[in-house]
Amino acid sequence: MSETKKRRDYISWDEYFMGVADLSGRRSKDPNTQVGACIVSQDNKIMSMGYNGFPKGCSDDEFPWGKEAETTDPYSAKYLYVTHSELNAILNYRGGSLEGSKLYVTLFPCNECAKAIIQAGIQTIIYKEDKYPDSPSVRASKRMLNAAGVRYYQYECSGRKIEIDV
Ligand SMILES: Nc1nc(=O)n([C@H]2C[C@H](O)[C@@H](COP(=O)(O)O)O2)cc1CO
Numbered sequence: 001m002s003e004t005k006k007r008r009d010y011i012s013w014d015e016y017f018m019g020v021a022d023l024s025g026r027r028s029k030d031p032n033t034q035v036g037a038c039i040v041s042q043d044n045k046i047m048s049m050g051y052n053g054f055p056k057g058c059s060d061d062e063f064p065w066g067k068e069a070e071t072t073d074p075y076s077a078k079y080l081y082v083t084h085s086e087l088n089a090i091l092n093y094r095g096g097s098l099e100g101s102k103l104y105v106t107l108f109p110c111n112e113c114a115k116a117i118i119q120a121g122i123q124t125i126i127y128k129e130d131k132y133p134d135s136p137s138v139r140a141s142k143r144m145l146n147a148a149g150v151r152y153y154q155y156e157c158s159g160r161k162i163e164i165d166v
């Protein structure tokens with residue numbers, strides 16, 4: 001009699017949550033950098049998601065998507081207006097406390113998001129890329145995260161291609 005064994009090719013928790021973060025980032029209208037975030041409870045339940053974009057009421061078609069470097073006018077660049085994916089994920093959560101949760105994010109959090117992450121009680125950050133490790137923003141971010149005891153580590157890319165048909 002042949003015994004049916006469980007499937008072995010299912011995705012890991014980390015692949016699942018980083019996959020959700022990545023997919024969420026694909027909603028971003030930013031022509032240069034799409035960032036996605038997914039907040040997960042200690043018992044691996046998804047609590048919230050976010051991506052970088054303008055606040056509610058600030059039209060994606062009216063506010064500027066350019067980079068400051070391309071213009072001398074800061075009001076014509078995105079940076080003064082865009083909400084980062086991590087902050088959006090924190091603000092999108094309306095269920096109560098994020099104390100002890102984990103944040104999956106496709107890009108290392110900046111100093112402003114680090115403040116929100118710390119104050120929200122998020123305990124662990126799993127990031128995919130750390131593109132600007134020497135920038136003041138990321139250095140300040142790590143200094144605060146270290147001081148506050150927020151653990152962070154890089155997602156170990158499994159190398160597996162996860163395809164979805166929609
Ligand atoms: N951790 C982050 N989360 C984010 O959501 N962002 C967003 C803000 C901008 O919309 C974009 C960065 O634009 P650029 O300078 O690479 O063209 O990514 C940026 C960072 C980097 O700190």
Ligand SMILES: [Zn+2]
Nearest residue numbers: 084109110113
């Ligand atoms: Zn940020």
